[in-house]
Amino acid sequence: MLELRYDPIKNQYVAIATKRQERTFFPPEDFCPLCPTKSNKIVTEIPAYDYDIVVFENKFPSFSENPDKLYLNKSEKEGFITFSKKESKGICEVICYTSDHNLYLEDMSITKISNLIKVWKDRYATLGKKNFIKYVLIFENKGKEIGVTLTHPHGQIYAFPFIPPIAREELKSSKNFYMKNKKCLHCKIIEREIEDISRVIIKNSSFIAFVPFYARWPYEVHIYSLRHIGSLCEITDGEIILLSKIIKELINRYNKLFNFRMPYVMIIHQNPTDGKDYDYYHIHFEFYPPYRTKDKLKYLAGCELGTGVFINDTLPEEKAAELRNVDLI
Amino acid sequence: MKKENTNSFIKVWQEDWDKPNNKINKQLDIKILSGNKRSREDLIQKKRIIKKEDGRYLIYYDF
Numbered sequence: 001m002l003e004l005r006y007d008p009i010k011n012q013y014v015a016i017a018t019k020r021q022e023r024t025f026f027p028p029e030d031f032c033p034l035c036p037t038k039s040n041k042i043v044t045e046i047p048a049y050d051y052d053i054v055v056f057e058n059k060f061p062s063f064s065e066n067p068d069k070l071y072l073n074k075s076e077k078e079g080f081i082t083f084s085k086k087e088s089k090g091i092c093e094v095i096c097y098t099s100d101h102n103l104y105l106e107d108m109s110i111t112k113i114s115n116l117i118k119v120w121k122d123r124y125a126t127l128g129k130k131n132f133i134k135y136v137l138i139f140e141n142k143g144k145e146i147g148v149t150l151t152h153p154h155g156q157i158y159a160f161p162f163i164p165p166i167a168r169e170e171l172k173s174s175k176n177f178y179m180k181n182k183k184c185l186h187c188k189i190i191e192r193e194i195e196d197i198s199r200v201i202i203k204n205s206s207f208i209a210f211v212p213f214y215a216r217w218p219y220e221v222h223i224y225s226l227r228h229i230g231s232l233c234e235i236t237d238g239e240i241i242l243l244s245k246i247i248k249e250l251i252n253r254y255n256k257l258f259n260f261r262m263p264y265v266m267i268i269h270q271n272p273t274d275g276k277d278y279d280y281y282h283i284h285f286e287f288y289p290p291y292r293t294k295d296k297l298k299y300l301a302g303c304e305l306g307t308g309v310f311i312n313d314t315l316p317e318e319k320a321a322e323l324r325n326v327d328l329i
Numbered sequence: 330m331k332k333e334n335t336n337s338f339i340k341v342w343q344e345d346w347d348k349p350n351n352k353i354n355k356q357l358d359i360k361i362l363s364g365n366k367r368s369r370e371d372l373i374q375k376k377r378i379i380k381k382e383d384g385r386y387l388i389y390y391d392f
Contacts, residue, residue: 034381045387046387047379047387048389051389052389052390052391052392053389053392054387054388054389054390055388055390056381056385056386056387057385057386057387058386059383059385115390115392119390122376122390150330161380192351
C-alpha cells in the first residue's frame with residue numbers, strides 16, 4: 001500500500017509504503033542488484049555489461065507516478081474528525097554512481113564526480129518540470145550505521161508532491177530574513193563563517209565547507225556555493241569541477257579522521273519546483289555523519305525525537321579543527 | 330566500453346524542454362543565462378532510456 005496520511009497535530013504527511021518491507025537486504029556481492037549484468041544467470045537491475053552512470057525507478061518506492069487508488073473506509077469517515085489521506089503521487093529513483101561495486105564517491109576521479117553532478121542537475125530539472133512534483137530531494141545514505149542495505153555506491157532521489165517540512169521551515173526563515181533585510185540569509189551566514197574562520201574546513205573560489213555554528217551532529221558539515229544560486233540548474237561547468245573537488249576532499253577528510261569509511265547522510269537542499277519564485281533561497285549540501293568519536297555513535301533519542309531539539313555533545317569549532325587538521329597525504 | 334545493444338527496446342524519450350509553458354523551463358530560461366546552456370543540451374544527447382519488463386524506466390547516462 002502506498003498512501004500519504006496527514007497528521008493534523010504535527011501538520012505534516014506520513015508516507016505509508018508497505019512494499020518497502022520486502023526490499024533487498026544486504027545481498028552477497030555476487031548478487032548485487034546495482035552491479036551490471038555480467039551473465040544471463042544473474043540479471044541485475046541494470047541489463048548492460050557495463051555503464052557510466054545509471055538512473056532507474058526504485059523497485060521499492062515511497063511514492064509512485066501511478067499510486068494506489070484511495071478509498072476511505074467507514075471508521076475513517078465517521079466521528080468528529082475525518083482522517084485525511086491522499087495519493088502518494090511522486091517519483092523515487094536510484095542513481096548508481098559507477099559500475100564498480102567498490103569505487104566510492106570519494107575514490108572517483110574529478111571528471112567522474114563532475115559527471116555525477118551533471119546527472120543530479122538533469123534529474124532535478126527533468127523531475128521538477130513535472131506538474132505534480134513540487135520538491136526534488138537528492139540524497140545519499142552511506143554505511144550500515146545509517147541503515148543502508150545495498151553497499152554498491154549509489155544515491156537516491158525523492159520527487160515529492162508537496163514541499164516537505166524541513167524545506168518549508170528553511171524557506172520560511174529565508175523569506176522572512178530577505179523581507180526584513182533585502183539580503184540572502186545564507187549569503188550572510190557564509191560571510192560570518194568566512195570572517196570567523198574557526199569552523200571553516202575547505203574553501204575554493206566557488207564553494208566553502210564548514211561545520212555550522214549551530215551544528216546538530218558532531219561532524220556535520222555544510223557545503224555552500226559562494227555565488228547566490230538556488231539550484232544545480234544555475235551551476236556552470238567550471239563550478240561543477242570545483243564542487244566535485246570540495247565533495248571529494250571533504251569525504252576523504254572524514255575517512256582519514258578515524259581511518260575508516262565514514263558513514264553519512266548527504267542532502268542537497270535546492271529550490272522547490274512548484275513554479276514559484278524562491279530567489280531568497282540558496283543551494284547547499286548537508287552532511288550528517290553519525291559518529292561522535294571513533295567508536296561511539298550519536299543516536300537520535302528522547303530529546304531529539306520528542307522535541308526536535310538536538311543535543312550536540314561537542315563544540316563545532318573543535319570538530320572543525322579536527323577535520324581541518326586531517327593530513328590527507 | 331562493452332555495452333549491450335538495447336536498440337530493440339529503447340523508448341523515445343519525449344523531452345519537452347522547448348515547450349513554452351513548461352513551469353521549470355520558465356525558471357530555467359531565466360536561470361540558465363547565468364549557467365551554461367550548452368551543458369544542458371549535451372546531457373540530453375547522452376541519455377539512453379529503456380523500459381524494464383515491469384514498466385519501470387532505466388536511463389543510461391553515457392559520458
